Amino acid sequence: MTLRASLVLLVVLNLGVALWWGLRSDAPPAPAEEAPSGIARLQLLSERPDPRPTAPAVAASTETPAAPATPSATPATAAAPERCFSAGPFADTAALDAARAALAPMASRLRSREIRENGGRGWRVYLPAAADRATADASAQRLRAAGFNDLVVVGDGAEAHSIALGRFSTEARARAHATALNAAGFAARAEALGETRSRYWLDLVAGPGFDQNQARRAAGMAVRATDCATVR
Known part of the structure; x- marks a missing residue:
């Protein structure tokens, strides 16, 4: 009889402990059972979202009203061309x-x-007189080597040992020839003939x-x- 009584007492104690554990306020809630696939889970009314649309918030406008357009200035009158x-x-x-x-x-x-x-007599281009004939002849050789072949070495007179490099009917042509000679390294001059x-x-x-x-x-x-x- 003692063994049976011990077993009964043990069962009663186990039931009491299980009951006490289930009635505790801080006991973790029983896990929710998952609904079978394809079946919607039941929801309380308080869990459903409110179907009523909410009014959109109106943002305060930061734009400043446009200023009224001012009339354009009267176009300036075009200046008369110079005469x-x-x-x-x-x-x-x-x-x-x-x-x-x-x-x-x-x-x-x-x-x-x-x-x-x-006065209508034209223009001439020349090299001023050298110190002697030998110097003038050497200048003439250098002129020919540079491609200026239209020349004459003056042998006597007031302009002896100078080199004549051509006569021209207009000042423009004479000065253009003198400029070409200067660019080649020769000190040529253009001069009007007769009274100016x-x-x-x-x-x-x-x-x-x-x-x-x-x-x-x-x-x-x-x-x-x-x-x-x-x-x-």
């Missing part, structure tokens, strides 16, 4: 100065220029209300339209 004239030729600087004084009130800008004329004289011109930019006939009477000389590039 330029040349008066002359004047024989001397006295006549030039008198014309300048008469035309100054009619012009916004004035410029004088001088043109030299040689100067002629003077007065170039001007017309002012407001400029009258060409009135300008001609004031200058005592012809007044012709010209390119404004010559007056700059």
